[in-house]
Amino acid sequence: MKKEKNNLFKYATKELSQDAFICWCINWFNFRKIKDNTENENKLCEMAEKILTKIFEYANKKVPLIKSINITRQYQNIDITLIVKTIEKEEYAIIIEDKKTSILSDKQKENLYVNKFIDSINDSKYGIENKERVGLQGNISEENVIPVYWKTSKWEEDREKMQTELEKNLNKKVVCIDGIDTLNLIKDYVKFSEIIRDFYNCLKEELDINNVTNQVEEIIKNKQIKIGTKFTTNYYCYNCFYELLEKEYNAKSHPMKGGLDLIRLNEKIGKKDFVHVDTVNLFNVDGSWKNEFFENGKVWLEIPFESKKLKTEIKYAFVFGKKRDAFRRKQYVFMGFYRLMEIDENNNSRMWMRVNNLINDEELEESETIDIDMKKILNTIKKCEEIHNKD
Secondary structure (H helix, E strand, C coil): CCCCCCCHHHCCCCHHHHHHHHHHHHHHHHHCCCCCCCHHHHHHHHHHHHHHHHHHHHCCCCCCCEEEEEEEEEECCEEEEEEEEECCCCEEEEEEEEECCCCCCHHHHHHCCHHHHHHHHCCCCCHHHHHHHHCCCCCCCHHHEEEEEEECCCCCCCHHHHHHHHHHHHCCCCEEECHHHHHHHHHHHHHHCHHHHHHHHHHHHHHHHHCHHHHHHHHHHHCEEECCCEECCHHHHHHCCHHHHCCCCECCECCCCCCEECHHHHHHHCCCCCEEEEEEECCCCCCCCEEEEECCCCEEEEECCCCCCCCCCCCEEEEEEEEECCCCCEEEEEEEEEEEEEEECCCCEEEEEECCEEECCCEEECCCEEECCHHHHHHHHHHHHHHHHHC
8 A cells, every 4th residue: 555645744733733833834924035045935935924914804904014023822821922013113913713623612702812912911010021022012902903713624613603703702803714724825835845735735634534525425426436535434435325325324323344235236236245335444453354455455355353254245345444544543545446356265365356447348447536336337347257257
């Protein structure tokens, strides 16, 4: 199997790591117009300017001529505080509440710590000290405080309703930035920094996996599934074959282990259990099956433990490999469509070969996209059997 690319953000998974990334991106603004900058560094400065510009635009404010940025983390429980200094000697405070997967607490929903920030800098005893800490020179009006709710992973809450609730509580515009917004802010700068590339790829993969409902609907609609497609649970894998199963599965109604008989397809063939959709372990689990893939997934060797008996009726299988990512979370990866080639009863094992799509009703084609249309599957099986019988 193809080795997964090394990626910093597969390991830097906490919100504090995301805080650091956002600060790092925005801080490039302070490195503009430095003579010794490389071309890549100048592009990152451009990225920082783009992020700040978008925040002002999302807040329905005129974008000022920014001179410099002061960045403070975890001030008064605020994840990120940006003090924006302009050429016109104005100052803005951008208050960022940063989330990955968690939701806002009731206290955070009240005002995103905006009041707490304003009270702290106006405090009669510690106001001067607090201003120095965040880099604020003068007083700042509430009008120049911009609250931002920045959540990169899947929103469990309705975004529009959440934004409306926050704006009602704060009585002002609240900037909401989600994962797609984040990808759009940095996508043009992936090739200029490995850090940007790693964050972009990691976030995109996470969003793709979380967008499983739309993904399954697209697969059913197009009647095709691409090798390497990932899901978070086995029932999403099975639901891709809804038209061949005549049943939809969910968290409460799905087989815990093993695979499913593609009932409608097998009725057409006239053989029960002839074609399955299966999930197999790609990591060692005591008492489970051992599965090894060779030649970039083309050959699958299946070795159950001695207590398990092989079902010899199954001849074809759509296979999803169950593995764990760097966070030890389960993923189901589509490996392809396989034909049983050999049963070794002495070693209690089976060898499978990935079979390809049929083209022109004659030839088999190596493809990254597998048809799950009933007629095309039947034609592919027919051709495979002809080839096998000749051999």
